[in-house]
Structure formats: C-alpha cells, structure tokens
Amino acid sequence: MSVNEMFSGIQGFLSADQDVREDIRKVVQGLEQTAREILTVLQSVHQASGFKDNEPLMRVFVLSLSLSLSLSRFHEHWRFVLQRLAFLAAFVVYLESETLVTREEVTQILGIEVNREKGFHLDIEDYLSGVLTMASELSRLAVNSVTAGDYSRPLRISNFINELDSGFRLLNLKNDPLRKRYDGLKYDVKKIEEVVYDLSIRGLAREPGSGGEE
CATH class of the missing domain: 1.20.58.200 (Translin; domain 2)
Known part of the structure; x- marks a missing residue:
C-alpha cells in the first residue's frame, strides 16, 4: 500500500469519526434540552404550593438512549448531561420515597446499561x-x-x-x-x-x- 493510499484510508476514518461526533452532539443537545425541561418541572417543589401534579414524578422521565459500546471513547461528550440526568433521577426518587436511588435504578430510569461491556452505560x-x-x-x-x-x-x-x-x-x-x-x-x-x-x-x-x- 502506498503512502497516499494509507493516508486516504486515514482521512476516511477521520471523516467517519467527525460524522459520529456530529451525531453525538445532536443527541447530547436533545438530552440537555430534556434535562432542562425535567428540572423546570421539579423546581416547583421549592415553591410554597409544592408539587401539585397528581401523576407520579417518575413520569417526567421518558428517555430512550441507544449509543453502542463503540462510542465509549466519546464519553466526555455526554458526561455532563449524564451527570445531570443522574441528579434528576436521584432527586425524583428522593421526593417520592425519601430514599437514595441506586446506580442500577438510575440506569433503569434512563434506559441505559450499568456495565460498560453491554453498551451505553452510567459510570x-x-x-x-x-x-x-x-x-x-x-x-x-x-x-x-x-x-x-x-x-x-x-x-x-x-x-x-x-x-x-x-x-x-x-x-x-x-x-x-x-x-x-x-x-x-x-x-x-x-x-x-x-x-x-x-x-x-x-x-x-x-x-x-x-x-x-x-
């Protein structure tokens, strides 16, 4: 394989890599917007009137995440939003039961995995x-x-x-x-x-x- 052919292959990898980053950016933007909307709903608990919605608080989590293990090296792109969603899940569980949510329960709420080997997971x-x-x-x-x-x-x-x-x-x-x-x-x-x-x-x-x- 010539040098040009080698670098052409590398360029193809870099282009595909950039496409993946762009796809992740769009997914993360959607998650961040969802997290902001959830937090807005939960902020009513700080008001004197309290949280008046008769539906279970857990209903604010309608999330479906499906990123494969091959994207694990892009973890930094979604670390912040995952931490925010973990906080929201923990806060909701506390408001409903005054208990500490487990990591396993958070992954169930978010529809993701606990173990890295199984795919998109929560560290x-x-x-x-x-x-x-x-x-x-x-x-x-x-x-x-x-x-x-x-x-x-x-x-x-x-x-x-x-x-x-x-x-x-x-x-x-x-x-x-x-x-x-x-x-x-x-x-x-x-x-x-x-x-x-x-x-x-x-x-x-x-x-x-x-x-x-x-």
Whole structure:
C-alpha cells in the first residue's frame, strides 16, 4: 500500500469519526434540552404550593438512549448531561420515597446499561456526581421548606444528608473533579444543620414520626 493510499484510508476514518461526533452532539443537545425541561418541572417543589401534579414524578422521565459500546471513547461528550440526568433521577426518587436511588435504578430510569461491556452505560463517577448535586438541591429545599411552613422536612433531609455523608466517607475517591464535588458536601451538611438548629431554638423542630408536626 502506498503512502497516499494509507493516508486516504486515514482521512476516511477521520471523516467517519467527525460524522459520529456530529451525531453525538445532536443527541447530547436533545438530552440537555430534556434535562432542562425535567428540572423546570421539579423546581416547583421549592415553591410554597409544592408539587401539585397528581401523576407520579417518575413520569417526567421518558428517555430512550441507544449509543453502542463503540462510542465509549466519546464519553466526555455526554458526561455532563449524564451527570445531570443522574441528579434528576436521584432527586425524583428522593421526593417520592425519601430514599437514595441506586446506580442500577438510575440506569433503569434512563434506559441505559450499568456495565460498560453491554453498551451505553452510567459510570460510577457520573452516578456519584449526580448524587452530590442532589445533596446541594436538598440543602436548598430544606431552607425553602421552612419558608413554606414545613418544619419536619428539614429534619428528615438532615438525617438523610448525614447518612449520605457517612457513606461518602467510606470511599477512597481518586477522581479529582469528583473529590472536589464531595468536598462541597460538607457545606451542604453545615447549611442544613444551621436550618435545623434555627428550628430547634424556635421550638419548631419535630423529629420524624413524633406526631408533633406543625
């Protein structure tokens, strides 16, 4: 094979590679728009009126992802939107059940895989990043709950976030961006603790299940 023939083959690969990148860009743009629409719906939980939709919150997730394993080297193109979708899934599950969504549950919600070998999947780092974003959203919800007159929710959020913090302390995080995100969790814990403390000194704090909610 001549040099020209070799480089012609390389050019063909580069052109095909660029086509794949463009296809991925379009898919990611669609996912980002979907994520923005989902977040807009969920933001109503911060209002005094709360989330009034009678349909299950999980119905906001109508997603179907179908990218093959051969595209795994393009992970950076969709890392951010996957982290955002993992956060939204975690937030929805918490609002419905006040429990922590598992990585497996997130992949079921998004219609993707857990394992890299099976195709388009959710990395554990992206899952954890989504969970940490949810923690920040819950710290905000704790403050807004007090404004709305819901004095028991901040205590439940506090218990949940402290348990989440204890779980993260068990991890030996090597991923620098994820480590930095985890460092921010202590500020969320502190913010929620301040809310709970304020409720306590005002005599408004009620332990979950105490039967003394305002």
